[in-house]
Structures are given as C-alpha cells and as structure tokens.
Amino acid sequence: MLTQLNAFFSIVERMSAVDTSGVEPLYTPLSAIQETSLRLREDAVSEVDNREANQRGAPAVIDGLYLVPKVIE
Amino acid sequence: MKPLHELGVRELANALAARQTSSVEVTEHLLARLQAQASLGVLLASDKEVSLAHARAADARRARGETGPLLGVPLAHKDIFVTREMPSTAGSRMLEGYASPFDATVVANLAKAGAVMLGKLNCDEFAMGSSNQNSAYGPVRNPWDPTRVPGGSSGGSAAAVAARLMPAATGSDTGGSIRQPASFTGVNGIKPTYGVCSRYGMVAFASSLDQAGPLARSAQDCALLLSAMSGFDERDSTSAQRAPQDFHAAMLAARDGASAAQPLRGLRVGLPREFFPAALAADVAGAVRAALHDFERLGATLLDVSLPRTELSIPVYYIIAPAEASSNLSRYDGVRYGHRAAKHEDLQDMYRKSRSEGFGAEVKRRIMIGTYVLSHGYYDAYYLQAQKLRRMIADDFQACFQVCDVIAGPVAPTVAWKLGAQGEDPVADYLADIFTLPASLAGLPGMSIPAGAGEGGMPVGLQLVANYFQEVRLLHVAHAFQQATDWHARVPPGY
Numbered sequence: 001m002l003t004q005l006n007a008f009f010s011i012v013e014r015m016s017a018v019d020t021s022g023v024e025p026l027y028t029p030l031s032a033i034q035e036t037s038l039r040l041r042e043d044a045v046s047e048v049d050n051r052e053a054n055q056r057g058a059p060a061v062i063d064g065l066y067l068v069p070k071v072i073e
Numbered sequence: 074m075k076p077l078h079e080l081g082v083r084e085l086a087n088a089l090a091a092r093q094t095s096s097v098e099v100t101e102h103l104l105a106r107l108q109a110q111a112s113l114g115v116l117l118a119s120d121k122e123v124s125l126a127h128a129r130a131a132d133a134r135r136a137r138g139e140t141g142p143l144l145g146v147p148l149a150h151k152d153i154f155v156t157r158e159m160p161s162t163a164g165s166r167m168l169e170g171y172a173s174p175f176d177a178t179v180v181a182n183l184a185k186a187g188a189v190m191l192g193k194l195n196c197d198e199f200a201m202g203s204s205n206q207n208s209a210y211g212p213v214r215n216p217w218d219p220t221r222v223p224g225g226s227s228g229g230s231a232a233a234v235a236a237r238l239m240p241a242a243t244g245s246d247t248g249g250s251i252r253q254p255a256s257f258t259g260v261n262g263i264k265p266t267y268g269v270c271s272r273y274g275m276v277a278f279a280s281s282l283d284q285a286g287p288l289a290r291s292a293q294d295c296a297l298l299l300s301a302m303s304g305f306d307e308r309d310s311t312s313a314q315r316a317p318q319d320f321h322a323a324m325l326a327a328r329d330g331a332s333a334a335q336p337l338r339g340l341r342v343g344l345p346r347e348f349f350p351a352a353l354a355a356d357v358a359g360a361v362r363a364a365l366h367d368f369e370r371l372g373a374t375l376l377d378v379s380l381p382r383t384e385l386s387i388p389v390y391y392i393i394a395p396a397e398a399s400s401n402l403s404r405y406d407g408v409r410y411g412h413r414a415a416k417h418e419d420l421q422d423m424y425r426k427s428r429s430e431g432f433g434a435e436v437k438r439r440i441m442i443g444t445y446v447l448s449h450g451y452y453d454a455y456y457l458q459a460q461k462l463r464r465m466i467a468d469d470f471q472a473c474f475q476v477c478d479v480i481a482g483p484v485a486p487t488v489a490w491k492l493g494a495q496g497e498d499p500v501a502d503y504l505a506d507i508f509t510l511p512a513s514l515a516g517l518p519g520m521s522i523p524a525g526a527g528e529g530g531m532p533v534g535l536q537l538v539a540n541y542f543q544e545v546r547l548l549h550v551a552h553a554f555q556q557a558t559d560w561h562a563r564v565p566p567g568y
Contacts, residue, residue: 001438007500008442012388015458018465025460028281028311029267029516032467033541038310053174059413066408069420 077102078237079564082294085240086142089135096135096145100128100189103147107191107238114213115229115238117152118159119192127189134187142297142321144187150243151230152193153200154180154285155274159190163276164198164208164226167411167431177274178306179243179285186301191239195229198433199402200250200278202226203502204490207435212492215258216565217531221489224254230288231258236568241289241298245275247282248390249484249509252521255288256484256534259523259563261551262288263295266542267516268313270299271306279397280311282390282513291561292522292551296321299544315542324548335372336553342368343378343477348508354487360525360533361483364554368481371553378473378480382466386510389466391503392446392459393514398436399443405431438499467515470538479550480538483508484521488531512538520547523560532563 030036051064060067077099080088088094104124107116124147131145155161155173162168176184184190197207205213205228213228215221216236223232227244231254234242244251246264255262263286270285277283287298300320306312330339344365349358365375382389407413407427414426432440446455473480486505512519517538524535539546555561 001434004438004499005441007498008391008438008503011500011503012392012455015385015388015392015462016454018385018458018462020458020461020465023461023464025457026464026467026514027460029467029514030311030313030541032464032471032515039307039314041307050174055409056174057171057410059407059411068408069417069423071420 078106080240081290082142082146082240082297083291085146086144086297089145090140096128096131096147096189097125099145100124100147100191103191103239110236110238112214112219113216113232113236114211115195115233117162117164117193117195117210117229120159123158124189124191127184131187131189139187141187143183143301145189146187146240147189147191148183148239148241148243149191149194149230149233150180151196151227151245153196153245153276154243155276156180156190156193159193161193161276162210163200164196164210165431165433165436166209167405169412171410173274175274178271178308179302180274182304183243183298183301188301194233194242197226197228198436199276199398200226200245200247201398201435201439203249203253203506205229205254206492207433209433214492215489216568217259218489218529221491221531222257224257224489226250227254227262227288231255231260231262234258234260234288234290235565237564241287241294243285243302244288245283245285246513247279248394248513249506251286251288252484252509252519252534252536253506255521256536257489257532259532259560259565260288260290261292261295261520261522261561262286263299263520263544263547264513264518265299265303265544266313266518268311269303269542269544271304271309271312273306273308277401279394280401281397282394292324292548292555293321296324296548320545320548323545324552326549328549331372336556337368337550338372340373340479340550341477342373342375343473343480344375345378345380345383345473345480345482347380347383348482352486353483354527356527357483357485357487357533360527361535364524364535365481367554367558371557376477378477380466380469380473380511382462382469383507383511385462386466386514387503387507389459389462390506390510390514391442392455393463395439395443396447396456397443399440399447402436402440407431435499463514466511470511470515470517474540478539479546482536484534484536485509488527488529488533508536517541518544518547520551522551522554523563525560
C-alpha cells in the first residue's frame with residue numbers, strides 16, 4: 001500500500017509546478033459559467049417521522065436509539 | 074417479430090404500444106435470459122415478484138389508456154442507486170444486504186414513467202474503478218470476450234446492455250464511469266451536464282463530480298431514458314433549476330442548412346491534439362480516425378484545437394475525487410447502517426474494525442489519499458491547487474467552444490484489457506482515465522458511441538463533448554452517425 005501511495009504522489013508533483021496565482025478555485029462545476037449559491041427553501045416541515053424504516057438497517061437499536069459500545073464508564 | 078431481447082427501448086415501446094407483446098411477457102423473457110447468462114456477473118440483486126409486479130402495473134396502466142416510451146420497458150439500475158424494493162450495496166461489503174427506506178430520484182422518475190426494474194447491477198465498489206474488478210461481489214465479464222473486463226465503474230450496466238440482457242440500464246459517471254465501459258462494450262452512454270440528473274439517493278462518491286446517466290443501444294434510446302431520468306430535484310442542493318426537457322424530440326430536429334446526405338453540414342468538430350498522443354494505441358487511433366472521416370462525409374468540418382491541461386487532469390481529479398470521497402465515506406461508521414465488526418473493544422475500535430473489514434483496498438487507498446490532501450499543512454498545496462487547476466481546465470474548454478461546436482476524440486487509450494491485468498498497479502489504471510477526466514472536472518456533458526473495432530475485434534468508442542446543457546447536440550450528432558453506420562447495432566458473438 002505504501003509503495004502505491006508513493007507512486008501516486010509522484011504523479012501529483014507535476015501539479016505543483018503550475019502557476020495558479022490569481023485563479024479562483026472551481027469547487028462546483030456550474031460556477032464556471034454562472035453564479036451559483038446554495039438554494040434556500042421555505043422553513044416548513046417537509047419530512048414525516050419515518051424512524052422505524054430509517055433504523056431498520058442499523059446494526060443495533062433499542063427503543064429507537066442507536067447502540068454503541070460504552071463510551072463513559 | 075424479432076426475439077424480445079433484440080429489441081431496443083424504442084422498438085420495445087412500439088411493440089408494446091401495438092400490443093404485439095406485454096410488459097409481463099418481456100419481463101419474464103429478460104429475467105430468464107439474465108439467469109441463463111449469470112456467468113457474466115452483471116446482477117447483484119433481483120426479485121422476480123417485484124419485477125413482475127412492476128410489469129403487471131405497467132400493463133394495467135396501458136390497458137387504462139396510458140402511453141409513454143418507457144411504459145412497461147424493463148431495465149436495471151447500477152447498484153449505486155438506492156431502491157426500496159431490492160438491496161443496495163454500491164458494490165461494497167460495507168452495505169451488504171442494505172435495504173434502503175427510500176428510492177433514489179432517478180429510480181423514482183423511471184418508475185413513474187412506467188419502467189420495470191429487473192434488478193441491481195454490479196459495479197466497482199462505491200463507483201471507484203475502471204474495470205469493475207473492485208466490486209466486492211466479483212468481476213463482470215465483457216460479453217465480447219469473457220477473459221476481458223467490461224470497463225468500470227458501470228461495468229454491470231454496460232455488459233448487460235451489450236449482451237442484450239436488457240434494452241438499457243442506468244449508470245453513474247464521476248471520472249468516466251459511464252463513457253469508458255460503454256466504449257469497452259460497444260454501447261452508448263451519456264453523462265449529462267453536472268446537475269441535470271438528481272444525485273438524491275445515488276450513493277455519494279465525489280459530490281462535485283457524480284452524475285447519473287443512461288447506457289443503451291442507440292443515441293435515440295439514451296435520449297428516451299435521459300428525458301425520464303432528468304429534471305430539477307429540490308432534494309439535491311446542486312440540481313440544475315431548468316424546465317423538463319424532451320431530449321428525444323429535440324435531437325431529431327434537423328440542423329440549419331442540413332441535407333439528407335449531409336445532416337451534419339456546418340458542424341465544427343474540434344479534435345484536441347492532446348487526445349491523440351503517441352501513446353494512444355494504434356487500433357484505437359485508427360478506429361477513431363475512420364469514424365471522424367465519416368463525420369466529414371456527413372458534412373462536419375474537423376479542426377485542430379488544444380486542451381493543454383489534459384495530462385494534468387489526472388492528478389487534479391485524483392486529488393479532488395478522493396478528497397470528497399474521504400468526507401462522504403466517513404458516514405460508514407457501523408452505527409446507523411452498514412457493516413459493524415462482530416468483535417471490538419470500544420467505540421474507536423469498533424469504527425476502526427468496521428471500516429477495515431467493510432471497505433476494499435481501492436476505497437481505502439482513496440480515503441487515505443483524500444484525508445491526507447485535506448489535512449492541515451497540505452490543503453493549499455494539494456486540494457486548493459487542484460481546484461484552481463480545475464478552473465483552468467474548465468476555461469480551456471470554453472476557449473475551444475469559441476471555435477467548435479463539439480469536441481471529439483477517443484474515450485480510452487486502449488480497448489478493454491484482460492481480467493487480472495493492471496490489478497496491482499492502481500496508478501496505471503488512473504492514467505488510462507486521461508480522456509474522460511477533463512469533461513468530468515469541468516462538469517460538461519460527454520458521450521461515448523460505438524465507432525469501430527480494435528485489437529481482437531473489441532469495440533472502440535468515440536467520445537463527444539459539448540458545452541454546458543448541450544446534451545441535445547451530442548445526441549443529434551451521435552444519431553446522424555448512427556443513421557449512416559452500424560457500429561451501434563453490432564452484437565457480441567453468441568448473444
């Protein structure tokens with residue numbers, strides 16, 4: 001695994017040679033062509049209580065609570 | 074009538090509309106065929122009762138007078154889309170047997186259009202890979218040659234469509250995962266502009282790159298699926314706010330100045346010189362050049378353009394995608410869903426062991442790379458630098474589109490390689506993604522269409538890239554090519 005990770009970072013080095021001063025990072029692609037901002041929605045209840053279905057895939061649940069190994073002695 | 078599995082989406086829609094067959098009949102036929110071809114390894118889950126219930130519902134809708142190009146058409150989903158009625162694993166042990174409480178928007182949209190779900194399709198674990206060999210549930214075989222890979226990560230989808238096990242399938246593309254397997258198996262695949270298809274319910278890999286799309290036997294069939302799959306979804310914060318589109322009707326409209334003999338008259342096709350390097354395999358180069366000659370014959374003009382940062386897109390992508398993956402995959406903690414290690418000492422140990430056991434080698438590699446490049450002290454040099462270069466790559470495309478309407482070139486540097494090859498050298502696999510990564514990083518629509526044959530008779534795909542939201546142009550160009558050639562209609566021997 002270490003050899004593979006080192007091989008990977010050897011191809012990454014080429015990236016650092018490029019002068020990118022003054023370039024805006026492109027965090028989300030559509031901002032290359034348009035103003036993008038996070039959409040806000042009405043502050044209204046849109047979801048129903050679906051706890052039982054949502055917890056069906058959990059490894060350990062009791063009384064609607066997720067169980068984990070003891071954290072506080 | 075032809076055997077039912079030989080019908081594409083459009084032909085099947087016509088046969089269903091003419092009452093020459095029923096959805097139940099087609100569904101039963103394809104389920105039997107999937108079972109007979111189990112050795113290809115495409116299917117991760119199926120449920121005959123669920124599929125037949127969908128088919129009966131579609132037949133009932135038709136009996137009530139409903140129509141629609143996907144009503145009663147069976148297809149299957151890449152196992153990266155969550156489904157209520159069948160398990161969703163994303164090709165990972167981490168999600169073995171996971172039953173989603175909801176359907177992905179793409180799945181719900183296709184169900185609403187009346188499509189029948191045949192099953193869930195094999196893919197690389199969390200869509201990370203380009204040969205389908207990273208699936209925790211075994212490889213997929215290429216129907217053109219079972220000793221070769223089908224490409225990835227949508228390898229199950231591509232192989233299933235190529236082997237005529239279903240008329241179409243869904244896929245997802247983060248760095249080429251629709252286009253490259255489409256190329257390797259001789260089918261069509263389109264990755265729309267980022268934001269066209271909802272990501273809601275698509276198991277997240279790299280959120281700023283992931284995009285859903287269809288794989289099918291023709292450009293027309295891709296358009297029919299894309300119309301149903303796409304659309305604004307308020308549940309995806311990056312969903313593009315646009316009116317619903319009928320891609321199929323739009324792609325059939327003739328170009329200004331086009332004639333029957335020259336449907337592509339006036340089309341300017343840019344060939345980035347970086348897409349034809351010396352290292353490009355001779356068979357791929359030959360097939361792509363021959364296809365481009367057909368484009369000229371159809372009226373298009375070829376011109377030389379440049380995407381100077383094509384090679385840099387490899388490190389840029391393999392910094393950004395793992396960074397986003399390391400963040401997205403932190404949700405698998407063995408608490409709310411997914412694998413939990415049977416034996417553990419305390420909470421930390423439970424996290425560690427659950428993730429060590431649940432994730433495969435490639436996923437672990439990417440989580441480690443991603444976590445490292447986001448860490449304090451390295452963030453600027455790696456992640457930020459990559460995002461700046463990403464902007465420069467997107468700008469390079471805009472410069473090209475000043476002088477051309479579409480960009481064309483190979484999808485991959487070679488035809489499908491042998492199963493087992495390259496497995497020990499992940500960086501070699503990364504380098505082979507060179508031609509698909511640039512459009513992914515820019516968020517542009519890209520398509521792979523069957524365009525020729527290479528070494529061993531293996532399919533070669535041609536990649537087309539257009540500007541933002543110009544899917545119709547890609548589909549139109551692909552359709553014109555398919556009216557004049559028959560590469561898309563070729564079937565792997567024995568299927």
